[in-house]
Amino acid sequence: MGLEDAISAIEASDSIDELRSSLHRIVQDYGFSGFTFIDAGRPELDVPYYTGTHPPAWERAYLQYDFVHSDPALARVRRTNKPFHWGSLKLPERQGHKRPPEVKMMDAARDHGFREGLVVPFHYRDRLGAVHSSSTVFFWEDDPRAFDKLLICHRHELHLLMIYWVQRAMDIVSRDQRNAPTILKPADAAETIKLTGREKEVMAWAARGKTVADTAQILGISPETVEGFIKQALRKLNASNKTHGVAKSIALGIIDL
Amino acid sequence: MGLEDAISAIEASDSIDELRSSLHRIVQDYGFSGFTFIDAGRPELDVPYYTGTHPPAWERAYLQYDFVHSDPALARVRRTNKPFHWGSLKLPERQGHKRPPEVKMMDAARDHGFREGLVVPFHYRDRLGAVHSSSTVFFWEDDPRAFDKLLICHRHELHLLMIYWVQRAMDIVSRDQRNAPTILKPADAAETIKLTGREKEVMAWAARGKTVADTAQILGISPETVEGFIKQALRKLNASNKTHGVAKSIALGIIDL
DNA sequence: CTAAAACCCCCGGTTTTCGGGGGTATCACA
DNA sequence: TGTGATACCCCCGAAAACCGGGGGTTTTAG
Structure with a gap:
């Protein structure tokens, strides 16, 4: 099956179930045993939205x-845009006497028969402008050398496929909202947050560890004024405290470190 | 030039200037007269970052x-993930005697010789996990029918090209800016700092705006214990307070939002 | 001209933070 | 089967941050 055919098959699918089996057929053609799509943008959730054609035993173990909280691939997905494979992940060395959870997870994957995995990150916006991050992993159970060969030739195709797959999934879900998985539904509309120069400055110094008094001295204004700017910024950011505000500012790209 | 060659050329570029001329050559091969990359995620900025090989006269007119505030393509980019062309934009009807600004902008583009444009949206995350949205437009000055034909055959290739181009641009920029990491002192290599599971958890919840009391309830331990973990994490991170610690944790990739 | 927003300063009561100090539980290895 | 390293859990008190207001001047945009 060629790339164009695969994309056509995806775009012709008319339900999430159909979409899942379409992709399953496609990745099987490439030699993968299955795939898992997972919402990677919400590390605070214990069980984010996921779907796929992975073995039930693996799903049980994962849960x-x-x-979800130790998968090193998910962590990497949140900071990258290009596909990568499990073999390229840098795992932490064992500290003390315990195996780090990341290593535990990868060992478990091996025990379930997965010898390699291709992870495709995709960050997308819904029709309300809200941003989502997704991770899709294609499981490989055959010879790792064949996997390497596949990557060289078809990495880009698989990347492109996922983009159209996710887009199609979003279109389907937004069309019939009733039994929609929550993640694919549009979340809060993206609000444009606009901080003034001073507000950005005080937040940036806060991120660098400066207290209100420090910042006041740096900027040559009174501590009370600094607090005023911080309060104003927190209101605009809809943040519950300074720490939250700094985290949001970083996530929104408002301040750079 | 094949797709793989084009991507190779992009990934071999070592500066923004080189990257720009690489892409220019590639899109010229497809028949476009030039391109403009623009940071589309900040509607609040009057002059967002942009680069490209557009005619200077067009740049002057645009500014x-x-x-930036009326371009209908930019507005659409913020809500979509697939490439589209100017012809597919739905422009508002003229009300009364005034031309809507969107129409004005498209008319101006035509006056500058552009008969069509292919717009490729791309939403990506940087090494801090911050989300950015970009728009790249490829300008078409030839016969519109040739443009339609090109889209059918090569839309996906152009889409993929942009993804790798943006990623490469980000890599170059973040490499060049690494001489001013105010928040990361040289000694703070990510490998040397290892937080335990609990330490990471309390820092992550702090970054999400939770107070010590909130976190204690979430984790089912006493507030004093939560404080203990935070203090321990701050020591390891060599951070002067919680806000600083969270910023560092994000910068080091230890926690995600 | 006028309204909105940026920028600057202040108070008082409450909560959080962060320097210390304890302790137990678990695990790999000898 | 102990031993040592580490994760994990709890407490105190002085200092700082938070949060709700209250002022004011200057700059910007319609």
Whole structure:
């Protein structure tokens, strides 16, 4: 099946179930045993939205051992845009006497028969402008050398496929909202947050660890004024405290470190 | 030039200037007269970052008439993930005697010789996990029918090209800016700092705006214990307070929002 | 001209933070 | 089967941050 055919098959799918089996057929053609699509943008959730054609045993293990919070691929997905494979992940060395949870997770994957995995990150916006991050992993159970060869030739195709797959999934879900998985539904509309120069300055110094008094001295204004700017910024950011405000500012790209 | 060659050329570029001329050559091969990359995620900025090989006259007009705030393609980019062309934009009807600004902008583009344009949206995350949205437009000055034909055959290639181009641009910029990391002192290599599971958890909840009391309830431990973990994490991070610690944790990739 | 927003300063009561100080539980290895 | 390293859990008190207001002048945009 060529790339154009695959995209056509995806765009012709008319329900999430159909979409799932379409992709399954496509990735099987490439030699993968299955795939998992997972919402990667909400690390605070214990069980984010996911779907796919992975083995049930793997799903049970993943949930049971809380791998969402230790999966090193998910962590990387949140900071990158290009596909990568499990073999390229840098795992932490064991500190002390315990195996780090990341290593535990990868060992478990191996125990389930997965010898490699291709992870495709995709960050997208819904029709309200809200941003979502997704991770899709294609499982490989055959010879790792064949996997390497596949990557060289078809990495880009698989990347493109996922983009159109996610887009199609979003279109379907927004069309029939009733039984929609929550993640694919448009979240809060993206609000444009506009901080003034002073507000950005005080937040940036806060991010660098300066207290209100420090910042006041740096900027040559009174501590009370600094507090005023911070309060104003927190209101605009809809943040509950200074720490939250700084985190949001970084996430929104308002301040750079 | 094939797709793989084009991507190779992009990934081999070592500066923004080189990257720009690489892409220019590639899109000229497709028949476009030039391109403009623009940071589309900040509607609040009057002059967002942009670069490209557009005619200087067009750039002057764009700035002079403040087209950033009326460009209908930019507005659409913020809500979509697939490439589209100017012809598919739905422009508002003229009300009364005034031309809507969107129409004005498209008319101006035509006056500058552009008969069509392919717009490729791309939403990406940087190494801090911050989300950005970009718009790249490829200008078409030839026969519109040839443009339609090109889209059918090569839309996906152009889409993929942009993804790798943006990623490469980000890599170059973040490499060049690494001499001014105020928040990361040289000694703070990510590898040397290892937080335990609990330490990471309390820092992550702090970044999401939770107070010590909130976090204690979420984790089912006493507030004093939560404080203990935070203090321990701050020591390891060599951070002067919680806000600083959270900023550092994000910068080091230890926690995600 | 006028309204809105940026910028600057202040108070008082409440909550959080962060320097310390404790302790137990678990695990790999000898 | 102990031993040592580490994760994990709890407490105190002085200092700082938070949060709700209250002022005012200057700059910007319609």
